[in-house]
Amino acid sequence: MDETFAQALRRCRGDLSQRAVARLAAVGKGHVGDLESGRRRPSLAVATALDRALGAGGTLVDLATTPAGASAVERAAALHKGLDKHLATGVMSEAGIADWEYTVDRHGRATRYRPEEELLLDLVDDFAVLQRHLGYCHAPDVRRRLSVVGARFCGLIALTLLKAGEPAARHWWRTGRRFATAAADRADASDADGRAILSWIYAQEAYQLYYGGDLHGAVDLANHARHLASGIPCAGPALAASLQARAHAALQQPDETAAALAAAQAALDRLDPAERAASAYGYSASQLHFHAGNAWTHLRDVRRAGEEHKRALELYPPTEYTDRALVQLDQAVCLATDGDTAAAAAHAVTVLSALPTEHRSALILYRARALAATVPATRQKLPEVRELHEMLALPGGEA
Incomplete structure (x- = not known):
């Protein structure tokens, strides 16, 4: 039978009195008595103090974190948590920092093909481990690099929540900005990492305002993102300019739309190949064609939109579920603009049907519902x- 914490404490105490143990561990005598009788569960701090005072070699700590009778999986989880905490107190090596940078970059690439709910779980788990490292003192350069990693994690969590239609995303943008600002404050004049990640966060946050209907706010926030990264070849300005184009188009401002698309192309041309990778942190030609197509769709320029849609779908891989679906829904909008409501609705149904259930995010359904809402009342019975x-489980689905 597994030994309980109370039993182990009595065994380890041996001939010592409860008062003596309490004095050695700097806890109350009554507290020790309650623990031995099982009337109270030990906190980790108290268990650690008692373990050290009695020379229990970690036995009391283990029993405090993993109750008797726990399964092997629960014991493994408790052991792993303890190891994480132990490792986090050590000096962060160059290899350790590089591993965190690789980890968050890997998650950035995963946004292009993993379902939001699945990705979010891994992001939260990894960020919880990183948080332990952030709680300790580090050299300035190490702290700066960890702040950039923290900003990227926050941005990814916010972006994933945005795609899932969760309003809590806005809190994560704010936290991400704080990490990015900390990184920028610690950087010297030649190091642009902090400003680049801050620009990226503002650009991505502008999309939340855009999808929330605050078009003027989205344009303003995107303009700030472009200003922050002035002179830095990074993804933020490209993302921001393309978002401005879409917002201007939704506001029916064709000249401003064309100017923003030109700025997005110029920003894309300045990017290194690594910055054009299929990742939440990069920006690619496929994305620019998608965003341009969406802008011309808003402006009801079906010919230009169709050219951009075609090129985007040629460039996106089949696993790029979200962006491909949004491009195809824009194609449906163009069919509706041309007056072919039946073909538009049928195309939207085909797009949603072909999409794996786990990839039918709130963002995609929002776009499909916006299309459905534009159907004139006289054509609702088609x-x-x-x-x-x-x-879409909307009213009007029945005959």
Whole structure:
């Protein structure tokens, strides 16, 4: 039978009195008595103090974190948590920092093909471990690099929540900005990492305002992102300029839209190949064609939009579920703009049906519902429109 904490404490105490043990561990005598009788569960701090006072070699700490009768999986989890805490107190080596930088970059690439809910779990787990490292003192350069990693994690969590339609994303943008600002404050004049990640966060946050309907706010925030990274070849200005183009188009401002698309192209041309990778942290030609197509769709320029849609779908890989689906829904909007409501609804149904269930994010459904909402009342009874309503679980799905 597994030994309980109370039993182990009595055994380790041996001939010592409870008062003596309490004095050695700097806890109250009554506290020791309650622990031995099982009336109270030990905190980790108290268990650690008693373990050291009695020379228990970690036995009391183990029993405090993993109760008797715990499964092997629970014991392994408790052991791992303890090891993480132990490792976090050590000096962060160059290899350790590089590993964290690789980890967050890997998550950035995973945004292009992993479902939001699945990715979010891994992001939160990894960030919880990073948080332990952030709680200790580090050399300035190490602290700066860890702050950049922290900003990237926050940005990814916010972006994932945004795609899932969760308003809590806005809190993570704010925290990400604080990490990025800390990194920028610690950087010397030649180091642009802090400003680059801060620009990226502001650009991504502008998308939340855009999808929330605050088009003017989105343009303003994106402009700030571009200003922050002035002179730095990074993804932030490209993301920001393309977002401005989409917002200007939604506001029916064609001249401003064209100027923003030109700025996005110029920013893309300045990027190194590594910055054009398929990642949340990069910006690629496929994204620019997608964003340009969306802008021309808003402006009802079906010919230009169609050219951009075609090129985007040629460049995106099949695993790029979210962006491909959004491009295809823009194609449906263009069909509706041309007056072919039935074809538009049928195309939207085909897009949603082909999309794996786990990839039907709130963002994609939002775009599909926006399309459905534009169907005139006189065409609501078309079979294709009714099928789209049924798929989206909207009123009007029934005959």
